[in-house]
Amino acid sequence: MRVSGFRRAFAEDGLDVPDTAVHTAAEPSFTAGIAAAEEALRTHPAATALFATHDVLAVGALEAARAQGRSIPDDLSVVAHDDTPEGLLARPTLTSVALPKREMAREAVALLLDAVGGAGAIGSAGPAEPHRRLLLPRLIARDSTAPLA
Numbered sequence: 378m379r380v381s382g383f384r385r386a387f388a389e390d391g392l393d394v395p396d397t398a399v400h401t402a403a404e405p406s407f408t409a410g411i412a413a414a415e416e417a418l419r420t421h422p423a424a425t426a427l428f429a430t431h432d433v434l435a436v437g438a439l440e441a442a443r444a445q446g447r448s449i450p451d452d453l454s455v456v457a458h459d460d461t462p463e464g465l466l467a468r469p470t471l472t473s474v475a476l477p478k479r480e481m482a483r484e485a486v487a488l489l490l491d492a493v494g495g496a497g498a499i500g501s502a503g504p505a506e507p508h509r510r511l512l513l514p515r516l517i518a519r520d521s522t523a524p525l526a
Contacts, residue, residue: 379430379458397421402434410437418445418453426454426522432464435471439521450523460517469520477512484510 380399387394400417402409414427414437427442429435435457439449447453449469457464457473464471 383428383430405431405433407433407437407440410434411441412437414438414441415445418442418447424453426456429455429457432457432459432461432467432471432473435473435521436463436467439467439469439471449521454522456516456522464519467521472519472522473517475515475517477514480512484512 380401384394384399397420400413400420402413410429410431410433413429413434417427417438418424418441427435427438429438435455438455442449442453442455449455455471457471460473460475464473
């Protein structure tokens with residue numbers, strides 16, 4: 378879902394993401410992050426940035442880049458998604474997209490309570506109409522990214 382969202386966002390801005398620019402990992406793990414980053418950097422040796430769909434994959438990407446002699450962030454910026462403690466423990470600290478997890482949990486509970494109350498409440502007209510609420514993520518810039526040159 379994250380990769381399709383990534384592609385959709387680029388497409389909305391009129392940008393094409395070639396298939397060769399996306400390297401998937403078998404699982405969100407440190408070793409899978411190393412493998413995916415090695416493949417990405419081998420396929421695109423002039424790459425100046427990597428985006429990982431999980432922080433732990435990005436931590437693996439940091440290791441792969443260092444093993445290839447790349448300096449983070451001077452030669453390569455690395456950005457991840459999740460803003461987990463692993464990103465703070467990484468060196469350099471990891472730039473990450475943070476989800477509003479507490480707000481998401483509150484919304485989920487509120488929707489559940491509305492659904493339960495609406496479906497079984499005395500005098501209820503039935504369950505509430507489904508709805509969506511967009512909760513925006515936040516980019517937390519740290520040491521793994523450099524400003525655009």
